Amino acid sequence: MSHGPGPRRAPNQKAKNFRGTWRRLLHELRPERLRIGAVIVLTAGAVVLNVAAPKVVARATNVIFEGVLGKLLANFGLPDGLSGDELAQALRSAGQDTYADMLSAYDVVVGQGLDTHALMVILLQTLSLYVLSALFLWLQGHILAGVIQRTGQRMRAEVATKLDRVPLSYIDHGSRGDMLSRVTNDVDNITQTLQQTLSQALNSIITVIGVFAMMLTVSVQLSLISLATLPVALIITLLIASRAQPHFTEQWDATGDVSGVVEEAFTGHEAVALFNSEETFNALFEKENNRLYNGSYKAQWISGTIQPAMRVVSNLNFVIIAVIGGVKITNGQMTLGDVQAFIQYSQQFTQPITQLASMANLLQSGAASAERLFEIMDAPEEDDTATRALPERVAGRVVFDHVKFSYSPDTELITDLNLTVEPGQTVAIVGPTGAGKTTLVNLLLRFYDPQDGAITLDGVDTRDLARNELREQIGMVLQDTWLFEGTIGENIAFGASHATPEQVRAAARAASVDHIVRSLPDGYDTIIDDSGAGVSAGEKQLITIARAFLADRQILVLDEATSSVDTRTELLVQKAMVGLRQGRTSFVIAHRLSTIRDADTILVMQHGDIVEQGNHETLMAAQGAYYELYQSQFAGPEGEDEPAVQVDPLLAAVGRDPRGNRL
Known part of the structure; x- marks a missing residue:
């Protein structure tokens, strides 16, 4: 199994640069900075309103308490209307110094009950604060959702564009499933992490600041006690997060590997079934799936202990404040409403800290995904600076001048290739597997560049041309067909988007696929998917050949283009290609020498070099490497006469016998 692009990390290795990764990730938000500014303002407004509410509620508590005490003191025989210093003096005279100290913090009037009007005003004020705070948070969430999703959209577009600029070797060395997982799963995880953490982080940070400021207005002593819990919370968070991070890295690496196994199993389903390899793939899937389970389980379990640990710290803080606050109430240093408000503030103070701590698992998960994505975005790109330009249509003279090339430094493939192809010539390239036939075409198309020597097109070194401009001159039909989900007409018109329906049909006729398409219920509007379901392998090949006809490029590359068609269809395609090749330079890679x-x-x-060169008759007469290849394909067993063959009228019409030999 290949494991995707970029260097692999061991499962127990931490993210390379957690802070740097998040700094870069936040840099991706720069195009949205005005909207993020609005989000910060709305969040601050919502927090201020929310923080102010407990102080207002404290007044309501005091109003209720004052009403209860006023009625209660009237029952003790104190005269109605007594309040303030007079009430305190009366209580002290009665030997109730503790009550006198406690009531000094309140505005109690003996005989006066609950002030309903004042209470209703306070409650309406509280309701208004909470409603406005909720409205601000709703607006903030609406704006932030757009910010995050647009950022995810841009990142996907950046990666897709990047993949168009990386060398083919980078794509070849990776698992498609893992790369797909990076572009889909990892980007989704990043956007979810940003969505859940940005809003919560802004809210939590502003809340901590605002609440602490309000706590100082209530009691400096209790505020310092609450503040003392911060170092404890920070140490707990860092210890747990450091243990969870390696498992998040393993989780997302394993996700990519699982996607790679599934992608290979589905795309190669027929081969897997044919060789009874289902159990092998099941075992491989189970191995990677178990690794994903173990990584995810450990990451979530370890990081999940942050919140319970923080809750213990929060509850400890609550008990200390409740005890000290109770003492201050009895001493008259604080009112009941103040203590109630401070307890609310202490919960609001520790809650965002707990939330920030619990976000550690999300931040680590997002960083692991971001690093995998940035590995693609940081991959080396092809140098595509163009210093020369080609005319709209080239003549098609191609020269390989002392070309040397190897896929890896320790293994030479092409050592000294020299070849001149004149405009309009058809050059066939034959040889055993691994001889370098497809490599020669890859060099022509600049999927790879030679390490030494030069390849010129009409006298211009291809390395001086933009790759897009070079490939605009070359039409190609590969042995492995590629179709996308769409109509047959759209697949034929791929690369020639402005082609008319008549031009599409003309190309189909030239490729001998028109009668096949018209026999389908929906004709050229028949929908096929990316695997070509609904058409045979030979019909898929004919559709791709029709695509090359329609592109009308001056240089043609046919890499085993007829390998998937039957003999009769192949001969019809060959006859059509004779007209197509007129005036065009053609490179034909073939194993079937009859073609x-x-x-x-x-x-x-052989071994990356041209060992023989000439036409069919010359090479057969030389009885060298080509002669041996030809004989191995068409000569019968020694001492056995070839059987007589019946010539098919259709084959005779194109001048061939069943073996492809000219009649």
Whole structure:
């Protein structure tokens, strides 16, 4: 199994740069800075309103308490209307110094009950504060959701654009499933992390500041006690987070590997079933799935202990404040409403700290995904600076001048390749597997650049051309067909988006696929998916050949283009290609030598070098490497006469026998 692009981390390794990764991730939000400014203002407004509410509620508590005490003191025989210093003096005269101290903090009037009007005003004020705070938070959430989703959209677009600029070797060395997981799962995890943490972090930080300021207005002593719990909370959070981080890294690496196994199992389903390898893939899937389970379980379990630990600290803080606050009430240093408000504030103070601590698992998970995504975004790009330009349509003269190339430094493939192809020539490239046939075409298309030597098109070094401009001149049909989900007409018109329906049909006729398409119920509007479901392998190949016809490029590359069609269809395609190749430079890679007998030049490659060159008759007469290849394909067993064959009228019409030989 390949494991995707970029260097692999061991499961127990931490993220390379947690702070740097988050700094870079937040930098991705710069295009949204005005909206983020609005989010901060709305969050601050919501927090201020929310923080002010307990102080207002404290007044309501005091109003209720004062009403209860006023009625209660009237029952003790004190005269109605007594209040303030007179009430305190009367209580002290009666030997009730403790009550006198306690009531000194209140505005109690003996005989006066609950002030309903004052209480209703206070409650309406409280309700208004909470409603406005909720409205601000709703607006903040609405704006922030747009900010985060647009950021995710941009990141996906950046990665997609990046993948267009990286060398083919970078794509080849990775698992498609893992790369797909980075672009989908990891980006989704990043946006979810930003969505859940940005709003909560802003709210928590502003709340901590605002609440602490309000706590100081109530009691400096109790505020300092609450503040003392912060170092304890911070130490607990850092200790637990440091143990959880490696498991989050393993979780998202394993997610990519699971996606890779699933992608390979589905795309190669027929081969897996044919070789009875279901158990092998099941075992591989189970291994990666277990690794994902273990990583996710440990990451979530360890990070999940942060919140319970913080709750213990919060409850301890609550008990201390309740005890000291009770003493202050009896001493008259604080009112009941003040203590109630401070307890609310202490909960509001520790709650955002607990939330910030519990966000550690989200932050670590997001950092692990961001690092995987940034590995793609930091991958080396192809140098595509163009110093030369081509005319709209080239003549098609291609020269390989002392080209050297290897995929890896320790293994040479092409050592000294020299080749000149004149405009309009058809060059066939044959040789055993691994001889370098497809590599030659990859160099022409600049999927790779040679380490030494030069490849020129009409006298211009291809390295001086933009890759897009070079490839605009080249049409290609690969052995592995590629179709996308859409109509057959759209698939044929791929690369020629402005083609008319008539031009599409003309290309289909040239590729001998028109009659097949018209036999389908929806004709050219028939929907096929990316695997070509609904059409046979040969029909898929014909559709891709029609696509090359329609593109009308001056240089053609046919890499085993007829390998998936039957003999009769192949001969019809060959006949159509004779007209297509007129005036165009063509490179034909073939294993079936019957398909390239008409080539102007046949190159025989072995170990990356051209060992023979000439036309079919010349090479057969030389009885060298080409002759041996040809004989291995068409000669019967020694001492056995070839059986007589019946010539099919259709084959005879195109001038071939069943083996592809000219009649």
